[in-house]
Amino acid sequence: MTTPHSLTRRKTLAALGGAALVSGMPAFLPRANAQGLTKVSFQTGWLAQAEHGGMYQAAATGIYKEHGLEVEIRPGGPQVNTVQLFMAGSSDFAEADGFRAFAYAKDKLPAVAIAAYFQKDPRVLMSHPGTGSDTLASLKGKPLFVATTGRQTYWLWLKARYGLTDDQLKPYAFSLAPWLVDKQSTVQGYLTSEPFNARKSGVEPVVHLLADQGFDNYASVAMATPKMVKEQPELVQRFVDATAKGWKSYLNGDPSPGNALIKKHNPQMGDDVIAYAIGAMRQYGIVETPEAQAAGGIGAMSAARWQRFYDAMVAAGALAPGLDVKSAYTMQFVSGKRT
Numbered sequence: 001m002t003t004p005h006s007l008t009r010r011k012t013l014a015a016l017g018g019a020a021l022v023s024g025m026p027a028f029l030p031r032a033n034a035q036g037l038t039k040v041s042f043q044t045g046w047l048a049q050a051e052h053g054g055m056y057q058a059a060a061t062g063i064y065k066e067h068g069l070e071v072e073i074r075p076g077g078p079q080v081n082t083v084q085l086f087m088a089g090s091s092d093f094a095e096a097d098g099f100r101a102f103a104y105a106k107d108k109l110p111a112v113a114i115a116a117y118f119q120k121d122p123r124v125l126m127s128h129p130g131t132g133s134d135t136l137a138s139l140k141g142k143p144l145f146v147a148t149t150g151r152q153t154y155w156l157w158l159k160a161r162y163g164l165t166d167d168q169l170k171p172y173a174f175s176l177a178p179w180l181v182d183k184q185s186t187v188q189g190y191l192t193s194e195p196f197n198a199r200k201s202g203v204e205p206v207v208h209l210l211a212d213q214g215f216d217n218y219a220s221v222a223m224a225t226p227k228m229v230k231e232q233p234e235l236v237q238r239f240v241d242a243t244a245k246g247w248k249s250y251l252n253g254d255p256s257p258g259n260a261l262i263k264k265h266n267p268q269m270g271d272d273v274i275a276y277a278i279g280a281m282r283q284y285g286i287v288e289t290p291e292a293q294a295a296g297g298i299g300a301m302s303a304a305r306w307q308r309f310y311d312a313m314v315a316a317g318a319l320a321p322g323l324d325v326k327s328a329y330t331m332q333f334v335s336g337k338r339t
Helices: 015-022 050-061 082-087 098-106 154-162 177-181 194-200 226-231 233-252 256-265 271-284 290-295 303-316
Strands: 038-043 069-074 093-096 112-118 123-127 144-146 169-171 186-190 206-209 219-224
Touching (some): 038 082, 038 233, 050 069, 050 233, 050 271, 082 093, 123 194, 177 186, 226 233, 233 271, 256 271
Parallel strands (some): 038 069, 144 186
Antiparallel strands (some): 123 186
């Protein structure tokens, strides 16, 4: 079964991004509107969904407005290369993850991580119940459906940590059909998507959240340009703080304002999918963790964790050595209590 969720952050297509670069689009400059609010834009990695709920909640409930901001949330999609769009200057902020932040730094591109709203990467492996596939180590020798991008990132970590081997790999075409047929197989997915689809197909899956097994990648990372960080730090701080408050409201209060705006931007998004995603984010602590609370609240980052994750990925062969890890992020906006 293929859904918009099941393709989230998995494809890199350059159609719109390439056009933006070719057109020589000028850098986007924040500006005040008639109400005195500073207009900024945020480029997400996919269509409107609950995984962007904190931003939509902040927009729908007036939290951004309370912080003097008018935020335009620009959804991604299957034909949108968010990296190229952001580098073309079409938005003030953009969504990424730890791997992408390291890639920006490696290529010396003008982008820096300013906050991490997902403390846990929602990537999962999903197995059938009653087959002995209850731990990652128990997957040795069994078929695994993993897409190309996964083979270049978390798969290398899985091999290094759990002794899995390439001969187990099967191509993943973003459909659960082959996995549903082969009861001994395991398939990649996202916590907020594939388990929902499995249950709709009559299977109560065994869900292996990689983040709970030591895969320390930050996700839903907000990126800004070094120029904005240097020249408009107060604006960046307002955006970081307001988005964190949006997430707190979305996950701990009434999410219906954000959900209504999500569905307005993405009419195909169903209430059942949204409800499941919210429940999963709450249950597994994707946004709020004791570590984040101790470090300053929603959006917090840790220099030690950035370094630890980088070192682990270098050891696994997923990232090249020699990077100045601190060039990928700044702690300037997440070092104090905010939520």
